[in-house]
Amino acid sequence: MSWVKDAFTTSVGKKLLMAVTGLGFLGFLAGHLAGNLTIYWGADAFVAYAEHLHSLEPLVKAAEAGLIVFLVVHAGTGLWLFAQNRAARGGRYARNKWAGGRTVFSATMPYTGVLILVFVAIHLATFKFAPEGENVWEVAAYVFSQPLCFWFYTLSMPVVALHVGHGLWSAVQTLGGNHPKYMPAVRVVSLAAAAVVILGFGLLPTAVSFLAEPIP
Amino acid sequence: MTGTMNLTLLVWRQAGTSDKGRLVSYEARDISPDMSFLEMLDVVNEGLTQKGEEPIAFDHDCREGICGMCGAVVNGRAHGAEKGTTLCQLHMRHFSDGDVIYIEPWRSRAFPVVKDLVVDRSALDRIFMAGGYISVNTGQAPEANTIPVPPEKAETAMDAAACIGCGACVAACPNASAMLFVCAKVSQLAILPQGRPEAARRVLAMIRKMDEEKFGNCGNERECEAECPKEISISHIARANREYIKAVLGSREK
Ligand code: FES
Numbered sequence: 001m002s003w004v005k006d007a008f009t010t011s012v013g014k015k016l017l018m019a020v021t022g023l024g025f026l027g028f029l030a031g032h033l034a035g036n037l038t039i040y041w042g043a044d045a046f047v048a049y050a051e052h053l054h055s056l057e058p059l060v061k062a063a064e065a066g067l068i069v070f071l072v073v074h075a076g077t078g079l080w081l082f083a084q085n086r087a088a089r090g091g092r093y094a095r096n097k098w099a100g101g102r103t104v105f106s107a108t109m110p111y112t113g114v115l116i117l118v119f120v121a122i123h124l125a126t127f128k129f130a131p132e133g134e135n136v137w138e139v140a141a142y143v144f145s146q147p148l149c150f151w152f153y154t155l156s157m158p159v160v161a162l163h164v165g166h167g168l169w170s171a172v173q174t175l176g177g178n179h180p181k182y183m184p185a186v187r188v189v190s191l192a193a194a195a196v197v198i199l200g201f202g203l204l205p206t207a208v209s210f211l212a213e214p215i216p
Numbered sequence: 217m218t219g220t221m222n223l224t225l226l227v228w229r230q231a232g233t234s235d236k237g238r239l240v241s242y243e244a245r246d247i248s249p250d251m252s253f254l255e256m257l258d259v260v261n262e263g264l265t266q267k268g269e270e271p272i273a274f275d276h277d278c279r280e281g282i283c284g285m286c287g288a289v290v291n292g293r294a295h296g297a298e299k300g301t302t303l304c305q306l307h308m309r310h311f312s313d314g315d316v317i318y319i320e321p322w323r324s325r326a327f328p329v330v331k332d333l334v335v336d337r338s339a340l341d342r343i344f345m346a347g348g349y350i351s352v353n354t355g356q357a358p359e360a361n362t363i364p365v366p367p368e369k370a371e372t373a374m375d376a377a378a379c380i381g382c383g384a385c386v387a388a389c390p391n392a393s394a395m396l397f398v399c400a401k402v403s404q405l406a407i408l409p410q411g412r413p414e415a416a417r418r419v420l421a422m423i424r425k426m427d428e429e430k431f432g433n434c435g436n437e438r439e440c441e442a443e444c445p446k447e448i449s450i451s452h453i454a455r456a457n458r459e460y461i462k463a464v465l466g467s468r469e470k
Pocket residue numbers: 275276277278279280281282283284285286287302303304305
């Protein structure tokens with residue numbers, strides 16, 4: 001099976017790994033957002049959603065295992081690419097200008113990637129491994145009542161959006177999907193996905209703070 | 217003289233591959249806006265030669281934008297800021313009197329500086345040799361219409377084949393990747409029926425050679441497409457990616 005290793009350790013192979021795992025995360029984000037939107041229906045709806053999810057335990061465990069594998073592959077390969085790309089430059093330009101291809105989305109990919117990793121770690125620590133006995137709404141209400149947490153969560157979403165805005169169309173291009181008929185649309189969809197991240201996830205802390213009972 | 221301009225050049229001077237190199241300032245006087253960028257350098261070099269100094273080394277050949285020999289990063293842009301233009305076809309009318317112009321060689325670990333603005337681009341030749349060909353039996357020239365090629369395919373292949381191998385894509389890529397060059401070569405042959413028999417072997421060999429030559433990895437930054445003097449589209453990169461997937465999953469090539 002060494003052809004598998006050979007196929008996915010070339011530059012294009014590594015990019016394919018990035019694309020497939022990246023699209024997997026986008027699928028996860030879509031599901032995660034759909035669930036979280038129950039927050040707008042209030043505490044009962046959100047708690048019911050969380051409990052329903054827990055009732056699907058085996059499925060959830062399988063998805064978690066998949067996500068962990070994807071995370072290791074995506075972050076590991078990403079760091080490897082980053083190191084190789086830095087080394088490949090060989091000397092800096094005294095003057096360096098973007099020609100119109102590069103965007104703030106694409107230029108920040110490695111950095112937003114690392115920030116997202118930090119966010120995921122903190123997010124799991126605050127929610128997944130939250131103290132037993134409290135329901136998820138109470139945890140969320142408590143977390144977002146802390147100004148530091150509130151702003152950390154709110155401001156992390158534009159970072160995710162930067163990553164998604166380049167990541168989606170870039171994955172399509174890497175997987176070979178570039179056609180004059182639909183590529184412009186893919187780029188628009190990519191930016192729209194970034195906007196959805198900011199609006200969908202980014203406003204959740206605010207929504208929870210508004211809907212939560214004031215903590216006595 | 218009227219209508220001429222005086223410019224300050226900051227030119228990368230490097231005696232040889234192992235030299236550290238540095239930017240050196242030169243005055244370019246009485247430059248006509250009708251001159252090309254290389255002719256402007258010729259004028260500066262004449263002055264340097266007269267003063268007994270070493271002239272600035274730069275690559276050039278056809279000076280009409282078709283050979284791919286010339287190239288330098290001018291004020292941070294490969295072949296200068298004009299779209300779809302090689303350095304030899306960049307005219308001084310795009311500059312104004314008093315401008316300060318930075319002139320640097322292509323920077324990539326895979327392109328060692330030979331001298332000043334001259335870099336060794338033989339890595340691109342080696343990638344080409346790894347698979348940029350088709351094998352045919354020699355003999356009488358075959359009848360041209362034996363293998364029908366639809367005009368759109370011929371056009372697309374021709375667009376890819378417009379690559380002159382100048383290396384601007386590598387110089388402009390934030391990751392110093394050679395993907396636009398390699399994929400234009402893969403693409404031009406993959407599109408045509410004559411290129412199909414060796415398509416899988418070709419894409420694997422050329423991509424592996426590219427990695428071996430220590431180019432960076434494509435990040436879909438699109439700077440190559442923006443700087444390419446032949447305006448080659450990154451859709452050729454996507455096509456080569458498809459060829460790669462097909463070769464890995466759908467061919468016997470390893
Ligand atoms: S000298 Fe031939 S392309 Fe510029």
